[in-house]
Structure formats: structure tokens, C-alpha cells
Amino acid sequence: MTVVYVPSWLKKMGYTPTFCIIILGIFVYAAIFPKTISPYSPEIRFSPYGEPDENHMLGTDDMGYDILTLLIYATRISLIIGVFAGILSLCIGTSIGIASGFHQGWIDDLMMGVTDITLIIPKIPVIILIAAYLHPSIWILIIVLGLFSWETTARVVRAKTMQIRNSGFVLSSRCLGFSSFSIIIHDIIPVIYPVLLPKFMLTIAGAMISEASLSFLGLSDPMMESWGKMIADAFSHGGFIREMWWWFLPPAICICVTVLAITRIGMMYESNEPGMAFK
């Protein structure tokens, strides 16, 4: 019998999260340095509607671009939209959650009212409306996705803040002369940070899926190639009719794998004992 050496950090993290981090790492690398791994430049055109062969692993599209190259370059846009929408939603959710949990009273009532209203808005129809009304661009998409995904973060942060603000160390910080602002920065945010991180990851995943749906509906920036837009192009430019699975399937798989990896990493932070949770 052969004994496989397993490093202790791998055991501690669990195999699945490590695998997910590696996958996400590959995508992030592709987003930052697409030139180093893409076979061609995205500007070069070949003969259109090419089937996969030794020169074009995933064939070519209707304009003759290499699909693998497009796929690699589209990683950047998809991840940027996900991450920035996640950051925006995290910022809004955390500020609203902390403000209402810390100050309570009428501020809490007002902010939770706003949160409740945002919570009942049907997200996708409204996002479609706004994206259709405004000139579609990547930043509009990020703002719209960020503005409609912060409520659950705000709820969780508020509950956690209310719990912490009544704890002894916050009272003693007040007695030692700390202002409310420095109590929030030094005592509350570091303690709720483990809650924020998985929320952030899940928001990124949600934003990437929403981006794909919007792009498929033709509501994304026409100049920006994202995974969702690749599927939309395949649909509108004859990829589905010709059964060119190598055109629309790879971006779909990329979306699924990235979202799964991000969600899984988020879940790893959510549980205190990763080894226990992922066996």
C-alpha cells in the first residue's frame, strides 16, 4: 500500500475548499493576464463557424474569432462585474446594518423600512427595466446589481451589531473614551468580519449569475465581451441552430464552475470548523 503524503494545511482547510481556491485562482489569473494563456489575440479573425480542430480548440464564431480566446478575455469582465457589484453591495449593506444596529431608535426604524421595501422588490424585472432604460454599460450594470443585493447583508450585520453593541467590551470602550466611530471601526467591524466574508462571496456569485441573465437578454454593454454575452451571441448569431455546442457550452460551464467555487469558499468561512463541515 502506498502512503500519500497530505500536508497539514490541506487537511486543515479541507480538500474541497482548496480545490475551489485553485479553480478561482486560475480564473483570476485568466482575468488579470489573459495574454499569457490565450492562443491568439482577440482581434485576429479566421474563417467563421469553424469546428474545433488542432488550431482552434473551441472553434470559431460567426465573425471568425477564436472562441477559446474570447472565453479567456471574457473572464475579466464577468469577474469585474461580480466583484465590484459584491463590493458595492457589501459597503451599502454593512453601513446600513451597522448604522441601524448601533444607533437604534428612529434610524433603525427608517433603515429597516428601506431594507424591507428593497427586500420585496422583484429583483430581475426591475434590473431589466433599469438596464433597458439607461444606456447599457458595465458600470451601470455594476451599480444596478450592487444596489439590489445588499438587504440580506444589512439584516445579518444589524443583528450581529445589536448583539455586540450590548457586550461588555463595547461598554468599556465607551468608558475609556472611545467615540462611536472608533468603536465601530475597532470593536464592531473586526468582530463581524467572519460574517461579512461569506456574504460578500455569495453576493459575487449572485451578481455573476444576474449579469449572465442580463447579458443573455441583450442588456449588457455591447462593447464588453462577458460569458453571458457569449451565450447571447451564440443564440442570436446562429450558434444554437447549428448545434455548435463548443460555442455556448464553455461559457456556461465557466459561469457554473466559478459560481460554485466562490460559493464554496464563502461557505468555508461561514462554518467555524471547515474540516467538520466538508467531510
Added chain:
Amino acid sequence: MNSPDPLLDISNLSITFLSDGIKIPAVSGFSCRITQGTCTAIIGESGCGKSVVAHAILRLLPKNSLVEGEIIFKNLNIYRLNERTLQSIRGNEIGIMFQSPDRALNPIYRLYHQILGPLDIHKVVPVQESEAHIYKALRKAGFSDPEHSSRLYPCHCSGGMNQRAVTAIILSLEPDLVIADEPTKGLDRSRILDIQASLKEILHENRTLLLITHDIRLAHAIAHQIVVMYAGEIVEAGPVNAILSSPSHPYTRGLIQSLPENGFNPIPGCAPPLTSLPEGCRFADRCYQATKMCHKRPANLTHVNGRMIRCHRY
């Protein structure tokens, strides 16, 4: 008691809590003058308003409370200050130690960081000297190896060590007045001696201590002045030795007789609820010397032999 310039002068302090339209008079007519370098102990049974007084001094009471009277600290009226000035007084000039040190420390920071934070905002010492200052404070609070101890998290420490860490925070800030709110609640004798030592350390540095406790032995060991409270009122106040050796008020006498070494004779009955206080003396129902007058008219605080007593017999 009547020194010319007290550090803290509380006069006629009354605190009422409003809860669902019901008025709860937690403290009424509390007056006390504390001079620099002395220790004043406030004793009394649970719910008599001791801690409320401590919280009122730092203006930490919840919003539904109504505070009347004056609290003058170093010629500043605490209740006329703005929040910013108050923040510079909290910690820097008045330090408070809470009952449970385990909860008073933030669990996610090392002790070093927890002492450094308040030092930083109050700028007690220049930045380059803060490390030496922290080690000095930890050594004073009884840590023999401050370099090592300062790197511990609160969960690494025992309750006694955390208590000493809280003391170190207070000592490092060098406040003029330290309020210790039931520092010995629920502890065994050996731990109490630890705390007694750290409180004495505060007094050694000519700081002023306001000790809130129901541990009469602790009060006897370190206090100079004692204030006995019952149902929100001062019933007896004066020098600690005089009061504890010859208590005048029936309640003080009862308290001392209820100590285990004095035969463990508790006072019969329990304190009246603050929502429905009796018409006359608040202690009348439990007093073995009560007369008809006690039940009819409230007693006033009077000066007798250098102490203050609230009893109709004097």
C-alpha cells in the same frame, strides 16, 4: 468629609427611570464629596442604586433615565459637557472597572492592543514610549512577565488575569478618579485578595477610588469613607472605621450583623420595590426599632458626630 476642594462633588443626585409610563426612582437625594487620594466605598444590597450612581458619573445611563442634581468633577459639571469633552474625560480622567473583566475585554485583540488603543486616543504618552509604558502598567498590575503576557488573548487568561489586565488598562491611562463597580462580585476569597492588591496599587499612586461593592470586608480593608445606601437613599455615611465599628443606623447594624463572622443574622424581609415606596422611612418595615412616626414621615439626613444618618432616632 468637608474638604475645601473635592475632586468629585455629587449634590442632590436623583435618577428616575421611565419605563412604559411607570416612574422608577432608582436614586434619590444622593450627595457625596470625594477628595483627591482617598477611597470612598458605596455599600448596600443589590438593587439599592449603587451601580446607577457609578454609571451616572460617566453619563452612561440609558436614554429613558431622568437625572436631576449636579455632578461636579474638577469644577466641571458632567451634565453640561458636550459629547466630545466627555469622551476626553472618560478613561483619561475617570476610569471605570466593570464587574466582569472577562466581558470587558474584546475577545479578538491581544492584551497589548487593548491597552494601546485607549493610550493612543488619549495621547497619554508619546508613541515611541508607549511600549515601555504598557509593560510598566502590566508589571504594576501584577504581571511578572509583561512581554509575554501582553501577547496573550483574553481567552488565554484566567479570570484573575483578565481582572489584572483591566486594572493595567486603567493604570496605564493614569486617571484621577477610578470607579470600581463591584470588582469582587461572585469571586472566592483568594481572588478578592488579588483585586484588593490591585485596588491598593491605584490608591498608592495618589489616585482617587470610588468603590462600589457589597463586600463589607473589602470596603473595610481599603476605604477611607463609606456610604451606606438603602432603596436609593443614603442611610449612613462617614469615616469607615467609625461606621463599621459602631454603626448607628439600624440598617448598617443589620448589614454588619449579617456577616458570617458576626453570627450571620440576616435582616428580616426584603427591600421595598422602587415602584411603590412606603410613605415614611424606607427601612421602617424591616427595622426592629421602628416607631409610629417612622411609618408616617420620611426621615432626613442629619449630621451626628461627624457622620450623616437618615433616621428618626437621631
